[in-house]
Amino acid sequence: MNIQNTKNKKNKRSNRSTNSKNTEFYIVYTVAFLLIACFLYLRFYLNGKSLVWSHDGVPQHLNSLAYYGRYLRGILYTIFVEHRFSIPMWDLHIGYGSDILTTLNYYVIGDPLTLLAVFCPSSKTEILYEFLIFLRIYLAGIAFSRYCFYHKxxxxxxxxxxxxxxxxxxxxxxxxxxxxxxxxxxxLPLILMGIDKIYKKEKPYLFIWSVAVAGLSNFYFFYMLGIFMVLYAVFRYFEQFGVHSLKNVGKWLGVFAIYSVIAVLIAAVILLPVIFPVLGTDRFKAENYVPLFYDKVYYQKYLSCLIGENMIQWGVAGFSAVSMTGIFVLFAKKKKYRTLKTGFILINLFLLFPFAGHVLNGFSYVSNRWIWAYGMLMAYIFVKIYPELFNLSLKEKRTIFVFLMGYCVLALLPDAARTQRNLVAVLLLVLATFTVLSFGAVFTKRKNLMLMTGGFLIAGVLFNMYYQYSYEKDYLSEFSGQGEALDKLETGTDLAVLKTGDKSVYRYDQMGTHSYENSSMQTGTNGTSYYFSVASGDITNFFNEVDLNTPWDYHYENLDSRTILDRLAAVKYFVVKAGEEEYLPYGYDTLAAEAEKKDRLYRAYECKNALPIGYTYDSYIPEKKYAKMSTVEKQQALLQGVVLADSAVPETTPEFNDREVPYKLVTGSGCKEKDGKLIITKENAQAKLVFDGLDECETYLITEGVDYEALSPRELISDKKWNKMTLYEQKKVQYENSKWRYWKESQKAYIDVTGQFLDKTISIFTDKYNAYSGRSDFLCNTGYSEKGKKSITLTFENTGVYSYKDMKVVCQPMKNIESQTSRLGTESLKDVKIKNHELTGSISVSKDKVLVISLPYSKGFQAYVDGQKTELKQANTMYMALELTKGDHEIRITYYTPYLKTGLVLTCVGILCYICVVLVCKKRRGNKET
Structure with a gap:
């Protein structure tokens, strides 16, 4: 008994000593982190920049965080002030109306850290946003340290x-x-530590909850984490057990399968509703180009970029140069660290072959956004070999020297790799490695080696930071100014719409006025723009049917000023900048309000005959017949009959009055037509389409099957001109040709479409671009004019070959628009109110009709007519409809996130399973103690 007490006392003293040293470690770590983070932040602060990236940061990240804070406070208000429990699940202010959870999970919902937004006023969101950036990085270091300490x-x-x-x-x-x-x-470190605990037959709690929180936080990285989790478990199995029986392998597979399923079940409340919309998007289904190898320049810069500048396709390594010294030491130890060596080789193979980037990116476009996992391996290799720095043999030092020389030669031999950043990184690597090789000969104190190694490590980190945000790199220019980001989301467009004072439910559209999409989330307006990574597949399908002039499936700004589309979308106001009224669609001719923002005047024009949010049809068009119509016929048909699979109302045969007009293609300098292709050998070369357009029409340029291939510098020069060039001039072109990258250069191209009072763009994305969604047919509305248009000028911004299956000019008369619109709006939904996730209104119809509500269709909606549950149909591809009988009706439509209830049930099952695991673990522990 006394012996046992003595052991317990020793263990307690040991634990106290360990805790004391750990406390000292985290104090030092925190101080070091704050100093380096301050250095990084000052790069922004001293240049008047915030940490909010102008492109995605403003409309997506910061916008979502500010919205989430208000959203959480709203829920708490209903609970503690109104004494009711209500969680809004749908919001008309997001795009055309979107599910809140599935749209914002990718950014904020599910991430435990973003819950801090509930305490932050919207005006201070930028401060919280910046704080969270550094907090996440800090916590990553804490998680990594726990993994390292667990492994002694x-x-x-x-x-x-x-x-x-x-x-x-x-x-x-x-x-x-x-x-x-x-x-x-x-x-990642917590999940891997959890795997090790399971192998050691310790409690699986850390593994289960780390996987569960990762699943709740972000489905995109959860997928990657799952792959690395499996790879790590396999490596650790063979490291601990070697080649073993199938029975043992099956046992461990079963153990990890059980714990993994429990974790996924716990996360199902968010994970399940989010996954299904993602799988239905064109971006996910598109067949992107996946080359067998990267471009030559990628491999030329590969080695130097591991410790230097960024590689293409998100190969953002940039590790401190000292980490490469650790790799040299690792491979100098011939009979040790086999698992780490194998892992290092494997993960580099992932970086060397595009197919790995394709698989790790969800079988989508090639991207190495998994490289943070490489970073953990590099860091942990250095941790493991650090003690070896102090006892290297002469033979091992010679091997390290050979590795260093080989790396320097291979890394800097290609011209493309010898950049300033890479040269300095390699210099730091040489100094750090020679310092390690000098230990025991030039100096012998361990403390000196530790300080010098640490100094070179920090120097590498600071240099990479300095260069990334140097004026030469100009990366800082991509970030918003301090305190400006949220202000940018209060656009002049929204201010003009708000000044109308209109309290009814409607949408607005615009052309050329939006500084950022998603601004309606901040101002409470209802627009037609959207820019989030998860988008409704039905909206995308509709845009594909009408060939909307945008190549994105998750990023759209407007409806291209197309009168019919704006009417169908219940667009009551159209906003343009003062002096740009030529972009107004037909019928938007009454100035309703105007607002000034940053010395620009924005004007909102009203359409007096705009359709309300709910309008009625007395006939329908079968989906099969609709599918066979041309693009222009489809939009005309939608004003004459509702498109349904079937209906109780009569079928209609729509009438069309569009007219294709012949044109003559006149090519300018640097542009020639050959075999149905336009070959552009000079940037901004032009071609003109000359025709006799019709009066009082919208004139469309329709291109079908558009594709683009870039031309290399050599291909831009004709053989005749090439033969006249001097040898020096030819060598210069050949040098430029060697740096040219087909894969990169052929990603996208732009065609400016101009004419009288017109400037629009057709954007072409190829399957080599990461935003490619498969769209290749576009209808560009060149605008409405009372007098027929005579020409359209195409300006090709990029040199290359523009191919197309067909190109035509179509005139769409407006003379029937008003009567057709009036017919749909005569008997419409009145007293419409939308609150949280419920729409209510009343309607009176003189005969059996179909009520179309211009909200995006979703299985989450449930309709009640006069209190009776009624089938809600998908209509006109992206909207929803109710079949109504003659008489007066009260309409109520509610929304509940699809699969949320199922996910909630699965989460409850997962928690119950977890409780069972806890009870079993406690029982086993009790048995062992007994």
């Missing part, structure tokens, strides 16, 4: 590993643009 690594080594891990290129570059890109860096 020293505090010195762990500290240096943390610096390598959290201040690599991924956080310096990617996490500044997309704050939540740091989240997987927090979860």
């Amino acid at each position: 690594n020293s505090r010195q080594a762990t500290f240096m590993g943390c610096m390598i891990y959290i201040f690599a290129g991924w956080t310096i570059y990617a996490a500044m643009k997309h704050p939540y890109f740091s989240n997987p860096m927090i979860y």
Whole structure:
């Protein structure tokens, strides 16, 4: 008994000592983190920049965080002030109306850290946004340190590993643009530590909850985490058990399967509703180009970019140069660290072959956004070999020297790799490696080697930061000014619409006025723009049917000023900048309000005959017949009959009055037509379509099957001109040709469409571009005019070959628009109110009709007519409809996120399973103690 008490006392003293040293470690880590983070932040602050990226940061990340804060406060208000429980699930202010959970999970909902938004006023969101960027990076270091300490690594080594891990290129570059890109860096070490605990037959709690929180936080990185989780479990199995029986393998597979399923079940309340919309998007289904190899320049810069500048396709490595010294030491130890060596080789193979980037990106476009996992491996390799730095043999030092020389030659031999950043990174690597090789000969104190190694490590980190945000790189120019980001979301467009004072339910559209999409989320207006990574597949399908002039399936700004589409979408106001009224669609001719923003005047024009949010048809068009119509016929048909699979109302045969007009193609300098293709050999070369347009029409340029292939510098020069060039001139072109990248250059192209009072753009995305969604047919509305148009000028911004299956000019008369619109709006939904996720209104119809509500169709909607549950049909591809009988009716439509109830049930099942696991673990522990 006395012996046992003595052991317990020793263990307690040991634990106190360990805790004390851990406390010292985290104090040092925190101070070091704050100093380096301050250095990084000052790069922004001293240049008057915020950490909000102008492109996605304003309309998506910051916008979502501000919205989420108000959303959470609204829920708490209903609970504690109104004493009721209500969670809004749908919002008309997001795009055409969107599910809140599925749209914002990718950005904020599910991430535990963003819950802090509930305490932050909207006006202070930018401060919280910046704080969360650094908090995530800080927590990633904490998670990494816990993994290192679990594996009995020293505090010195762990500290240096943390610096390598959290201040690599991924956080310096990617996490500044997309704050939540740091989240997987927090979860990965915890998940891997959880796997180790399971192998050691310790409690599986850490594994289950780490996987569950990762699943709740972001489905995109959860997929990648799952792949690395499996790879790590396999590596650790063979490291611990070697080649074993199938029975043992099956046992461990079963154990991990059970715990993984429990974790996924816990996350199902968010994960399940989010996954299904993602799988239905064109961006996910598009067949992107996946080459066998990257371009030559990628491999030329590959080695130097591991410790230097960024590679293409999100290959953002940029590890501190000292980490490469660790790799040299690792491979100098011939009979040790086989698992780490195998892992390093495998993960580099992932970076070398595009197919790996394709698989790890969800079988979508090629992207190496998984490189944060490489960062953990690099950091942990350094942690493991750190003790080896102090006892290298002469033979091992010679091997390291050979590795260093080989790396320097291979990394800097190609011209493309010898950039300033890469040269300095390699210089730091040489100094750090020679410092390690000098230990035991030039100096012998361990403390000196530790300080010098740590100094070179921090120098590498600071240099990478400095260069990434240097004036030469000009990365800072991509970020918003301090305090400006939220103000940008209060656009002049929205202010003009709000000044109308109109309290009814309607939408607005615009042309050329939006500084950012999604601004309606902040101002409470209802627009036609949208820019989030998860989009409704039905909206995309509708845009494909009418060939809307945008190549994106999740990013759209307007309806291209097309009168019919605006009427069908219940667009009551159209906003243009003062002096640009030529962009107004037909019928929007009454100035309703105007507002000034940053010295620009924005004007909102009203259509007196605009359709309300709910309008009625007395006939229908079968979907099969609608599918056979041309693009222009489809939009005309939608004003004459509702498109349904079947209906009780009579079928109609729509009448069409569009007219295709012949044109003559006149090519200018640098542009020639050949075999149905336009070959452009000079930037901004032009071609003109000359025709006799009709009066009082919208004139459309329709291009079908558009594709683009870039031309290399050599291909831009004819053989005749080439033969006349001097040898020097030819060599110069050949040099430029060697740096030219087909894969990169052929990603996208732009055609400016201009005419009298017109300037629009057709954007072409090829399957080599990461935003490619498969769209290749476009209808560009050149605008309405009382007098027939005579020409359209095409300006090709990019050199290359523009191919197309067909190109035509079509005139769409407006003379029937008003009568057709009036017919739909005569008997419409009145007293419409939309609150949270419920729409109510009343209607009176003189005969059996179909009520179309211009909200995007979703299985989450449920309709009640006069209190009776009624089938809600999908109509006109993207909207929804109710069949009504003659008489007066009260309409109520509610919304509940699809699969949320199922996900909630599964989450409850997962929690119950987890409780069972806890009880079993406690029982086993009790049995062992007994």
